[in-house]
Amino acid sequence: MWTYFWNSCIERWLKGQGGKCPQCNAKATRKDIRVLYAKSLKVIDTSERDRVIRELEKEREARRKLELEHAQTKLQYELKSQLVAKLQNELKMLKNATAKSNVSAPELGMSQGISTENMNKLIIHSALDIAKDGGCRVMAYNEWLNMVVVSMPSHVSMFPGCGVKKINMLDIKSERYIPVHTKQIRDMAFNPVKNDLLLTVGMDKLVKLTNVCNNAPVGSFTAESPLWSCCWNADHANQFFVGTATGLVLMYDTRNTDGPIKTIKVTGSGPVVSLCYIPWEASENSCTGGLLVARLSSCSFVLVKENEIQDNALLLEGPFTSLSYEKSTRHFMVSCRPCQKYPHARHLVCELQYVDMSSSAATNNKVVAANIIQTFKGGTTQKVLSRSSIVAHPLQAGSILACASDESTQSTCLWDVSSGACVQVLKCRETVIDILLLKSNQSAFLALLTDKSVKFYKWVELLS
Template identity: 40%
Template sequence: MPAIVKRCECSKNNGGITTTRLIWRQYGVSNFKLACILLSACMGSQGSQRMDENPDEVQEEETNPLTDPADQSQPQIELISDEVVVRKIGEESRDDEDHSDDAQCCPICFDSWSNAGDHRLASLKCGHLFGLSCIQKWLKGQGGKCPQCNAAAKSKDIRLIYAKALKVLDTTEREEALLELQKERAARLKAELAAASQKLRLKEALNECERLRSMLSDHNAVPQRSNSAPSVSTDSVYSYREVKVLKIHDTGCRVMAFSPTTGIVCISQPSPNPLFPGHGFKKFLLSDLKPVQFKCSHSALIRDLAFSNTSMNPLLLSCANEPTIKITNIISNSVIQSFQGPVPSWSCAWNSDDNNYFYTGLLNGNVLIYDIRNTNEHVGSFNQGAPVVSLKYVPRNSCSDLSCSGLLVGQLNRATFYEKNEEEFLPHVLLADKKVISLDYEELSGHFVVSCRPSSSQFPNVRHEIHRLSKSTESTDVQCQSVHTFHGGSTQRFLSRTKIFSHPSDENHLLLAAGDEASSSLNIWDVQSQRLAQRVTSPCPPFMDVCAVQQNNENFLLSLTEKNLHVHRWSAV
């Protein structure tokens, strides 16, 4: 205790503050209240000692407590009460709490650590910092626990920290501001999507009013006009004729893909061998329509297939009702890359402008962007909401009226075009409140088709809506112009696919092929004349997928049911 009294006398001009720090450093006291008690005890023992040595002097000071401030030879501790000293120490401690000397001291020995030697800075896997020699001794004798949090620790968990000094920055306000900024951006995006949806509803209502006005004027002009259903056009010289039917499997066929460079058709099906269950695809050569080989690639039902547009070695992208997405070399028939997603994928598409990238639409509504040069994780994503049933990439300058590239995304409740702008995708809601089952895009004309389930008494039948995308270089909005709506049957159980493609005899005309479950047929419409051009039936409906291909200057229409592949050739009637 005399050593403490001596330190109090040497620090009397500092109001007791330096004294408290010296006491902490001398005796290793980590409790502020205990330091204050020691300080009060020191001051009390000092007064008692002076009273025993010279009682007259103490009596004189008690009668004259106010001494000359200029006289620095007399001690000033007696003029400050214990309460004042404690208050000053508390204020200084609170002000310098984050910058105290303890921040640079080992919590075991209370000695400053160094950046070299036995007492250099080290940490455990829990993150707490100690002197190297101290933590080594502690772990040997304390049952392998961290001195700070009692987490299990071993000597091998000690990590050296290569730093000259440590300083913790308080970034709480910054993180809160960033979080608020993200919330504001999400709210703004939601508001923009809601506004775009309302604009589309207004535009659709105006188009419907204009169509009703036109029908009313036509009805008034020609009262005796027949209201019968549209008939099949008979003035066409050419049509699709069925040339072959190939049995693929007993059931379970869903999608197909065609490679123009190799002439190979891949069709998804369950494994034909019961000893090796799973799902894969069977390859066909369009030249002879003979099966080449079956490749089992997934353990669940395949949802989508897509070929890359590389001319030398096309790659087949496949996704199924499982989180794994696979890329298969169609020539060597081997899986060359696999990507693991968070949830099962329902659709996929290649970036035709850069085949290093591809997109997958997930069950939870997210769209993930992958780079085949990075197999660890996806490189980008954007949220949707409902499951993504269809993805179509729109190349840059694919048609004269569209000056941008992007991604057409078909969900169970809407259709959206994501415009590719440098490193981000800007959403443009095209159709809202739709029960979408399929989506397809025709690059040369900029037209796309959205097929929707029957939804209410207002729309009792399946609808195939034809729209046209356009955007000028001066405009910032992508325009969606409604062209025509074709109606199918009253039932739609499967997520069957439709196809819009160029007319084999006239590139300026478009054809639309879509399966109809109610009539067990495949309907082919002429988009320009808005008439049903042809109807194809099958003994094993329904039609699940359609693909229009060209090989050796001949045009074919491939239609897939759950069991068979129907091959139709465009030829004269």
């Protein structure tokens, strides 16, 4: 292999090193130097490349400035929204003060026939098309991130499967789609402590844990049968429950990647259509924490302890479609589809209580039972396993609302649990399959999910 040097460099080397070749260290003199002539020399003009690099840097700097301006605008929008809500509250207080100065509150109610229960109404705020060809199933809300996620099939034929669409509640606009499962997602829930962790289960027999902030998978578990439902353990943030199509409840721990740490067999038949965890509470009048399990034909309350699992069958009649829990009152609602015995859909608001089954005071044989507080009737048709919801009224302290879809009239009904009266009926052209209460920017929304879209209704106060 030849190595080329400048002539002056070689001569300097030979003088200093006693006549040795700079390449092989053999004896060499000046007459051994060979002059090589290049056939063609080209001077490369890099000015164009340098100009493109400078323009690229300018564009990157401009993009960084735009991203910063976008973040600042978003923050200003949120602050302005809070200011508007504050001014609306002040306006309401001024109007109320003016009304009281002219007419007393009882006289105002008698003369105009306005009750405080009817002062709050839901009005349509916005609607988003999610899946053009349908396929939406469930929703979940993360108040910490101001984000709603909706399950939907992939809209790209090259990448089939199902995932979740993120909706930013600050401006109520859809954002990125995250692919998660290969088949339909049946249920999902956010971790109560690790706010960015989303739990999903699907018909592909997979349990998936996804970080919704960076859209990256965190963990995955494989079950032996399709999965229908899931929920987190509110008392232990690392544990969650999964309901299978064969009627089993699997208990997992995120720190144990081998598989379920417990398998719970629940009374009844059919798949586990809904799961709901009630946090533990030290109270004489309420039961300890546990898991509500609804199969198609049965409903149970499972006391989950470290070394013991106790299944308490609740004497409720199905067939069941969904469970919903309200934490302030510790009430839960069980929804049932029409059957031969009950021609109307039913929504049972219940509370758990201990019942002493022992015959003497010396023995202690208490079981958990469901006490039905209120029953609401729906329509006579229900083909879809829609999910109902029991929520605390966001604008009326102490008021609890039961919200459920009615396939017969293509509407969603809201009942007041205390009085049993129908508060409002929301008409919709499509069947509502999931209902969710949202609180964002000091405003309260009720989100209604259909097969193709999600509609947001906002609670407003009607001022006289």
